Amino acid sequence: MRFGRVPLAAGLAIATLLLPLSGAFADPKPTIAQAKAKLEKLNDKADKVVDRYNLATEKYKKAKKTYESLNSRYKSKMARVAGLRAEVVGMAVDTYQVGEFTSWAALLGDNDPTATLGGMALLDQMTAERAQVLAAFDAENRQLKTDREQAQGALTEADKLRDEVKSEKDKVLDLVEQQEKLLRRLGAYRVGNPNSTGIKYTGSASGNAASVLSFAFAQVGKPYQYGGTGPGGWDCSGLTQASWRAGGVSLPRTTWEQWSWGAKRRVSLDALQPGDLIFSEGLGHVSIYAGDGKIVHAPQTGDVVKVVPLSAYGRRLVGAVRP
Structure with a gap:
């Protein structure tokens, strides 16, 4: 018996059928x-x-x-x-x-x-x-x-x-x-250091706001931890609550409660002062204004407490409260 040549198109079709399905139809990985x-x-x-x-x-x-x-x-x-x-x-x-x-x-x-x-x-x-x-x-x-x-x-x-x-x-x-x-x-996952001593606050805040920011800056480098109220890890409202406690003011625990608590203490985003609490739209996140266009906050999972420009906040803002 003699075998003839298999046409090129037919050979490619056969080869395709023989490929593993997982390889042939795998979803492409998402881009960065x-x-x-x-x-x-x-x-x-x-x-x-x-x-x-x-x-x-x-x-x-x-x-x-x-x-x-x-x-x-x-x-x-x-x-x-x-x-x-x-x-x-x-x-x-x-x-x-x-x-x-x-x-x-x-x-x-x-x-x-x-x-x-x-x-x-x-x-x-x-x-x-x-x-x-x-x-x-x-x-x-x-x-x-x-x-x-x-x-x-x-x-x-x-x-x-x-x-x-x-x-x-x-x-x-x-x-x-x-x-x-x-x-x-x-490649952006940050573990953080629960024992971080943070950085020194050298801004212009005075009075209890200075105590607030000194405490918050001392937490820089510690990991974000959902439900975290310190001392080794924080979520956003846990950090703001503890920082203002250091300033002599007792805040409620959650972001929503802190916004509600500050109903009569709202300030314009155009008139921020160091120590003010800044809330995102939807009240899912809160940070502390540090002055000079910067904030200190506990961002999200896989990140650490840090000081960043307000312009890099990455969330739409709904307002601010001055405790």
């Missing part, structure tokens, strides 16, 4: 520009999800604290009710064993008027004391039920919020993984 664009969208989304996670965490902490307070009060009341119950039982036992020795018949049969009057006074006193114990027992017992229901309600709410925290955390972890992959592909 595409990866950067995707990262920017991820960062914006992560800002909002992290803030929701922080908000859920704060709500859970408050709910848990409320439950613990109510539960402590409930346990304390249980102990008081138990003590009153023991007194009531004791009164019942005494009455059963010795009878009403202070009955009117016993008092009137006494030939000593002074003793009779004394006995009547004792009767009034004992009756009042017993009535007081019984009334206290009844009132405490009724309140005990209310306290128990309140404690149970607080526990249910805390459990619900704990589940919400877990749900938001799962979303954060998924976004963090995507961010890390893109940053490593771009």
Whole structure:
């Protein structure tokens, strides 16, 4: 049998069919520009999800604290009710064993008027004391039920919020993984140093703003960490909260809460002063104005606390607050 030549076009078709499918139809890797664009969208989304996670965490902490307070009060009341119950039982036992020795018949049969009057006074006193114990027992017992229901309600709410925290955390972890992959592909992933001593602030701020910026600059080089409140890692609102705490002002925990807290402290972006908080559109991110057109902030996953020009912020701004 003799084989003839296979035409060129047919040979190429056969060769194509023999190629591994994964190689023949693999999606092209994204370009650097595409990866950067995707990262920017991820960062914006992560800002909002992290803030929701922080908000859920704060709500859970408050709910848990409320439950613990109510539960402590409930346990304390249980102990008081138990003590009153023991007194009531004791009164019942005494009455059963010795009878009403202070009955009117016993008092009137006494030939000593002074003793009779004394006995009547004792009767009034004992009756009042017993009535007081019984009334206290009844009132405490009724309140005990209310306290128990309140404690149970607080526990249910805390459990619900704990589940919400877990749900938001799962979303954060998924976004963090995507961010890390893109940053490593771009060669831009920065681990940071949790023990960084930062840099010295030498700007023009004075008063408590100087304390704020001195603290914030001392964090430069530490890693961004979602949910981070220091000292080894920070997220954006964790850094602003701690920095202003160093300046003597107590801020709420999340970006959204800080913006809401500052409703009457808003300032124009054209009149910024060192220490002012600058918020991004959508309230997903917050930074501190350092003066001279610069900000200090904890940017996003795979980056570190740093000082950058406001023009390089990379996010649309919605406004500023002066604590």
